[in-house]
Amino acid sequence: MHRMSPGVERAAAAARGWADRQGSGPVRLAHLALALLDDDEGRPAVLVGRVGRSVPEVRAGLAGLPESPPAPPDAVLFAAARDWSLAHRHDPEFLTDAFLLAVLRADPAFERSCAALGLDADRLEAALTGETTPADPPDLGHPLAVFAGPDPTAEVDAARVLDANLNRAREAARVLEDYCRFARDDRVLTAEVKALRHGLAAAAARLPAGLLLAARDTVGDVGTGVTAAGEYDRGTPAAVAAANLKRLQESLRSLEEFGKVFGPDLGREFEALRYAAYTLERAVAAGGQGLTRLSRARLYVLLTGVQCRASLDWTIERAAAGGADVVQLREKDLSDRELVARARDVRAWTRRAGVLFVVNDRPDIARLVEADGVHLGQDDLSVRDARRVVGPDALVGVSTHTLDQVRRAVLDGADYLGVGPVFPSRTKAFDDFPGLDFVRAAAQETALPAFALGGIAPDNVGRVAAAGARRVAVGAAVASADDPEAAARAVRAGLPGTG
Secondary structure, rough: OEEEEEEHHHHHHHHHHHHHHHOOOOEEEHHHHHHHHOOOOHHHHHHHOOOOOOOHHHHHHHHHOOOOOOOHHHHHHHHHHHHHHHHHHOOOOOHHHHHOOOHOOHHHHHHHHHOOOOHHHHHHHHHOOOOOOOOOOOOOOOOOOOOOOOOHHHHHHHHHHHHHHHHHHHHHHHHHHHHHHHOHHHHHHHHHHHHHHHHHHHHHHHOOOOOHHOOOOOOOOOOOOOOOOOOOOOOOHHHHHHHHHHHHHHHHHHHHHHHHHOOHHHHHHHHHHHHHHHHHHHHHHHHHOOOOOOOOOOOEEOHHHHHHHOHHHHHHHHHOOOOOOOOEEOOOOOOOOHHHHHHHHHHHHHHHHEEEEEEOOOOHHHOOOOOEEEEOOOOOHHHHHHHHOOOOOEEEEEOOOHHHHHHHHHHHOOOEEEEEOOOOOOOOOOOOOOHHHHHHHHHHOOOOOOEOOOOOOOOOOHHHOOOOOOOEEEHHHHHOOOOOOHHHHHHHHOOOOOO
């Protein structure tokens, strides 16, 4: 079993999409390279920028290549990336930059074609490992030319700042990794922090050997005895994480500015890491909101007016009495005016029943009726765009059908997930069913509140719980029941922690 970052898995899956868009049967090496460069903030794109190449131009060149060789089996490329990571980072878990090198070097002809586009594997590797490429000799025509270059005093001063802030950033990243790993039990966030720590190490390796230690003067540091009010106030693990996210970002900003003393590439590298820290903060904060507001939520009921045996208000009241914690309004066939009117009624009924209210698909309607949140499908607005409509305090949930979608939703800042479909549904058609294996994998991947969905009823909820689900979303099992209270109670009784 190969250990890799989530970004590698995302890229391997996204390459299939590139192949389909270009009308190719097999996934080719160019498709993998394009998938790795999709994310402008990803390590491969940052690496390409570090060697002075334009990522959009490289993408255009790759997309215009004549047919590149078919990609070898994933296991072959994964093994090559792992071997590189072991040799250069002493870590069997490989990141997207190591995977890019494995892709580029999988075929000599492809490697030459990519080098002509500016995607030179040797230069990229040199940038990663801190090795220098041969440069033109200096022009010594003027007797003082040998003394040209940065002021050594300025370099030492800048190096002292870099040393202090690299230590701060590494320490903050380690605290965050411990929080995501041990307090949140979240594999996605833990992997993202670990990748950021590797990025810090790679950036530091580009500085001259021994420079940082030579510049260090802890005894003479006038700031070691300066403390601020509240510096030792950390009431919860979440407060510890929040403080260290800010510490990380502040350190990266200083690293970015003083890193420019040693060249623009180093400054750009720290800048990319700072943006990655902002993405991480959003994911940690959003997940924290979901965990807080949904900590006791176990049963999520999806309702459509025509599906209910009796009136919608009575169904909500009885479902809440049976243990429903969240009600989602799903209405696909109403006009906007009708939908707003119904949603306003449901808002009043859910408040009376004491349950959360979520609108399906429509962040605009959710905001108009002051719903507690909105739920998005894979073809709906992005989490970011929905958040701009509903605001920072509303819950934003996302339906996921693959692990890649789970990871994306976590990093996009979703508050909770729908995971499925588990079984065939009586209310919605699906082409395939990720099933219980997906429920099990998603439960291991993230601690974000996740509601298993799709065909769940009292007679099969035990199987879903056995696969690791602590929360479920149901539709017809409650909405179409003669006694929604009893149906809700029966579903909830099959979940852990509800006795």
